[in-house]
Amino acid sequence: MTTQQPSTGQPDSQQPDIDTRIQDLLVRAEIAEDLLVMEVDVAGTAAQLWQAITDPARLAQWSPVVPDRVLHSVGPALSRENPEDDPVTADVLATAGDHALTHRWGEATVAWVVDDGQVDLQITLPDVQQAQYFAAGWHVCLAVLDAQHSGEEQARIVGMDALDHGWDALRVSYAEEFGHPVGPAPGEDA
Template sequence: MSNREKYVPGSAAGAAVQKDGEKWTLILVRELRHPPAMVWQALTDPAHLSEWAPFDADRNLAAVGPVKLSTVGTPAPQVSETTVKRAEAPRLLEYGWGGNDLRWELEPLGSGTRLTLWHNIDRRFISWGAAGWHICFDVLERLLVGEPIGRIVGAEAMKFGGWQRLTAEYAKQFSVETPG
């Protein structure tokens, strides 16, 4: 049995929602054992992104400017032509994806990194977003420790053991309905 087959996401944790009327922002925090420079590479290098992120990038995200992000795991390819707005290695990264904003902040934490993601997301799907990023972060952690299990995104993530439970746990934490 591979590490991938053994993988089950842990309990919903490290997420919060900032509510501003209809505009909701998902805030996810994960403490990683690796230094910011290593985490930065995983967040910006297309070869690393293809191991854990829900999209592929047509260039390195470490520089400001236009970029194409292709969503993975969707029935039809979805390409977002977007812009990296801020890239301050190894501390801050901001860009758009699918009409929403992503902001990544990396803070040194001992010999590791506190990684925070802000993602404004349709409130009807905020528990799905939290569950999806939770799984992506788990896969990222395994990649960083040198035990990659391959990305788990989109429809495949929804088939994974623990997806329904994780979505329901986040929905309960955020006091929202679980998406149909």
């Protein structure tokens, strides 16, 4: 499993800005066939992290997945990154207590496991070459979640806004780590 964490040399006594937090977030990531596996240490208790991945109001503060219902039970759900967006399926496929959840996200399937201070994701991808995009996006989002659970007022960073916060450099780095060709950035021809 590879790890993304460049050093910035920022003293511990200062709260890092979000770009520094994104750059410094320790993310262990690997590809296993069509599966992107990410492990991230983030601030928060298991209960706080469970709420962060299941409650639409909390998801709307940090995640691109904003469902139309709480994701704590198996059944249909729809998700929109932004209220005006067309919905994508977010059907809950499985849950295990208050620590594991599997749901669809459009053509992908996202499995979450949370524990005190840790989030593990397994994303089944429709095309494994998309891993660089998914990894970079979730890396940014999880840094926002970490900032919020560390007591900082940090707005959600999703979609094209992530480009202003190091998303493209992360995408290139993940592509190289996964041994994939670097794909086009948003707005570039494939």
